Amino acid sequence: MLSLERLTVGYDSGPVIHDVSLQVAEGQIIGLIGANGAGKSTVLRTISGLVRPSSGSIRFAGQDLTKLAAHRIPQLGISHVPEGRRIFADLTVEDNLHLGAYRHGWRAVKRDFEYVYSLFPVLLERRTQRAGSLSGGEQQMLALGRALMSRPTLLLLDEPSLGLAPLIVRNVFRIIREIHARGVTVLLVEQNVNLALSCAHHAYVLQSGRVVLEGDASRLRQDSGLMSAYLGGGTQTGQAVNG
Numbered sequence: 493m494l495s496l497e498r499l500t501v502g503y504d505s506g507p508v509i510h511d512v513s514l515q516v517a518e519g520q521i522i523g524l525i526g527a528n529g530a531g532k533s534t535v536l537r538t539i540s541g542l543v544r545p546s547s548g549s550i551r552f553a554g555q556d557l558t559k560l561a562a563h564r565i566p567q568l569g570i571s572h573v574p575e576g577r578r579i580f581a582d583l584t585v586e587d588n589l590h591l592g593a594y595r596h597g598w599r600a601v602k603r604d605f606e607y608v609y610s611l612f613p614v615l616l617e618r619r620t621q622r623a624g625s626l627s628g629g630e631q632q633m634l635a636l637g638r639a640l641m642s643r644p645t646l647l648l649l650d651e652p653s654l655g656l657a658p659l660i661v662r663n664v665f666r667i668i669r670e671i672h673a674r675g676v677t678v679l680l681v682e683q684n685v686n687l688a689l690s691c692a693h694h695a696y697v698l699q700s701g702r703v704v705l706e707g708d709a710s711r712l713r714q715d716s717g718l719m720s721a722y723l724g725g726g727t728q729t730g731q732a733v734n735g
């Protein structure tokens with residue numbers, strides 16, 4: 493479905509992603525894990541067209557995304573929930589969701605609202621509330637809901653567990669599984685390794701901008717050397733969340 497081939501990406505200070513290849517098969521949840529600064533968010537930003545690679549390609553739906561303008565990418569069915577959620581604090585919940593809508597005609601938009609509110613009843617309850625007054629967990633739901641307003645086939649999630657209490661994380665991941673069960677493919681960036689591996693089918697480990705390990709998520713979970721070898725002492729291992 494999505495295929496990154498030998499991608500090299502940098503900022504003014506030089507390359508931070510080196511020769512990364514990564515495959516996302518339709519219907520899967522793919523984990524991308526790594527310590528702080530490994531380049532996880534940069535990979536997602538490159539897929540979304542927010543950052544341009546210096547070499548390599550990104551194939552999706554028969555096109556090379558690196559050749560498209562950033563605004564064309566959501567139209568192909570890719571939706572990105574950025575790190576730190578990036579909701580508009582002064583707008584209402586409903587207005588934030590509206591920003592994620594791109595279908596034309598009020599009927600279609602209404603159906604998208606119904607879809608999102610069915611996944612997140614709490615957003616319906618709070619639809620007239622300022623987004624900035626939501627709890628952290630509710631803000632993550634809103635960021636997810638906004639991304640789903642465009643009915644993506646591929647969802648890019650950047651650290652959905654960040655800063656949330658364990659119980660809330662569990663709830664967010666239950667919803668991510670439900671979104672996946674409704675047919676959405678997911679590329680999941682997480683620093684919380686156990687959490688990512690408990691949710692993903694297959695995972696890639698990024699270290700200093702290179703893929704140093706990849707494999708079946710359940711097999712990687714059993715690899716006790718993984719954390720110390722690649723993920724740095726400061727990496728949050730967290731608890732696995734099942735079901």
Ligand SMILES: Nc1ncnc2c1ncn2[C@@H]1O[C@H](COP(=O)(O)OP(=O)(O)OP(=O)(O)O)[C@@H](O)[C@H]1O
Binds near residue numbers: 505526530533535575
């Ligand atoms: N806009 C930018 N300009 C210059 N350097 C950047 C920029 N964004 C990220 N970097 C650098 O690129 C490297 C990779 O950063 P990135 O944010 O992709 O890592 P990450 O794996 O998402 O880290 P974290 O887990 O902390 O979110 C880091 O060294 C970072 O300092």
Ligand SMILES: [Mg+2]
Binds near residue numbers: 532533534575650
């Ligand atoms: Mg990041």
